[in-house]
Amino acid sequence: MHKILLAKAINTTALVFIGCVAMVFNEGCTREEMPGIDDEVSGITINLRVADPLPGEAGDTQTALLRSVSGAENTVRVVTRSASLGPLPEESLITNAYVLFYIIGANDEATPTAFQSVTAPSAGSDIVIDESQLARLTLGSEYDIYVLASIPSSTTTPSLQMTKGQLLALNEHQFERPAGNPGVSFFGKSSLKYDKGNWKTLSIEVSRLLARLDITLTGLKDGQTAAFRIIDQAITVPYNPGNTTTTPPVHYYTSEPVLKDGIYRTYIYPNYPKKDALYGKARLFLSVLDADGKVVNVYDPIVINGGTIERNKIYEINCSLLP
Known part of the structure; x- marks a missing residue:
């Protein structure tokens, strides 16, 4: 009698095991229900x-004028567009x-x-x-x-x-x-x-989390140089030590784009929400200097790209001194 019961028990166990092996191929039993089979490594x-910079969009161009507030009468046309450019390393x-x-x-x-x-x-x-x-x-x-x-x-x-x-x-x-x-x-x-x-x-x-500004300027007279500043920034964004200077006034920051290979380049965060009264919208400020470094013209600053600065974008700002 005991031999018969033992045989039945063995047969029952074998049937359960075989059933599980068969069902696993039909996504039935889990691996935990299969004795002697190890779990795969989890x-x-x-x-x-790193995402590519957001591409420029058709019609995504802002045109504005910088008007002289000090010095010789002159006007600067400023064209800003989001550019489809690759990032620097x-x-x-x-x-x-x-x-x-x-x-x-x-x-x-x-x-x-x-x-x-x-x-x-x-x-x-x-x-x-x-x-x-x-x-x-x-x-x-x-x-x-x-x-x-x-x-x-x-x-x-x-x-x-x-x-x-x-x-x-x-x-x-x-x-x-x-x-x-x-x-x-x-x-x-x-x-x-x-x-x-x-x-x-x-x-x-x-x-x-920030944007890049590439600024160019045409129309300077012989011997003249330009100094750009980004004022009313939310916060400073020094990028390469020794190449960018920053001065934190009471409620905003100023950065000076670095001139390299004909491009004044700097980095900027999106503007703070309008409800934040402590900060304005980032503006572009331009001064023109003569060969002796004396300021000969200062221009009224303008809000960059109409106040819209998006993360992970590259903005080309082309400035032209008009006769």
Whole structure:
């Protein structure tokens, strides 16, 4: 009698096992229900890609006049357009990256489920999420993954204690760049569903949080030079140490574009919302100097591009001295 019961038990176990093996090919049994078969390695790799600058748009051109307020009578025609140009190599440099996982639908008070920081990742490099952080994720759950990159050391960096609201506010923060820590900050977001037994590689595109201005000037007389300033900026954006000077007045910042290869170049954040009374909209200010460095003409500043400055765009500003 015992032999018969034992045989039945063995047959029953074998049938269950064979049934599971058969059903796994029809997506029936899970791997946990199959004895002796190990789970595949689970993991998440984040691949960072730096977005190209936003392309120029047809008709996206602003024309204005700079009128002389001091010196010889003269007018400058200013044509501004968003240009479809490629970035400079240093505009894609990533010095650090912070990756935060928030459950989809989390409110602004929620803290991240998982977090990882990386020092000096290169654009296009892979960030493999640590096992200790993977263990914090819930199987079958979907997450929004945020990336902030190249954040200056003077800024409070993200962590497991940072709420979603604080993170989003940090994304809107106009990072000040001290001369000793120049660079461009980046932001990106993507989503995924975390499944055990799958290694996921997720490509996240990060975009620059500022815009570039390329300014040219024609019509100067022999011996004359020009000095451009961007005034009423929200905050200073020194880029290359020693090449950009900044002076912070009480309520706004001034930067001087650097002349190189015939182009006056500088970087600028989008204007603060109009409701912020402390800051105006960034304006272009021009002075013309003679061969001795004496100012011979000063022009009334104008708001750049009608007050619209978008992140991750390159603006060409062509200035022409009119006779």
